[in-house]
Amino acid sequence: MAKKKVIGSIAEGMRVRVREGVMSPEFPDLSLAGWTGTVCEVTGKASPTNCVLEWDADTLQRMPPEYVTRCEQGGLYHLMVCLSEDTLTPI
Numbered sequence: 320m321a322k323k324k325v326i327g328s329i330a331e332g333m334r335v336r337v338r339e340g341v342m343s344p345e346f347p348d349l350s351l352a353g354w355t356g357t358v359c360e361v362t363g364k365a366s367p368t369n370c371v372l373e374w375d376a377d378t379l380q381r382m383p384p385e386y387v388t389r390c391e392q393g394g395l396y397h398l399m400v401c402l403s404e405d406t407l408t409p410i
Contacts, residue, residue, distance in 0.1 A: 328404065329370050333358045335407040344402070346389055351400070354378045355410065359399070367405040374398055 329335065336355045343349040356372040363369055374382070379398070390397035 328366070328409065329358055329361060329368070329407055331358050331361055334375070334410050335370070335372065336410045337402065338406050338408055341402070341406045343386070344400070345393065345395060346386070349383070349386060349389075351402075354382075356400075358407075361404075367403045369401050370404055370407060371399060371401050372407075374400070 334355065334357055337351045337353060339352045341351050343351050354374065355378050356374040358370050359373050360371040361368050362371070374397075382397070387397045389395075
């Protein structure tokens with residue numbers, strides 16, 4: 320069984336919530352605060368690392384339709400995001 324990568328306070332497989340004040344990296348006018356998901360991958364060698372998240376069903380259900388549309392128009396995958404470890408809180 321492969322070990323889960325842990326760097327800093329976030330590990331692969333961990334459920335997390337986006338902290339208050341965090342905006343979308345692609346759309347700086349759109350807040351991601353309170354969105355939740357599971358860490359799929361942790362990258363980098365030192366804290367803060369980058370974390371690839373897959374949004375959970377609750378977040379997908381309340382995700383603004385404009386976010387999905389803007390992602391589709393930009394050729395981006397709206398089901399996932401990459402955020403810095405320091406923007407996330409384990410839940």
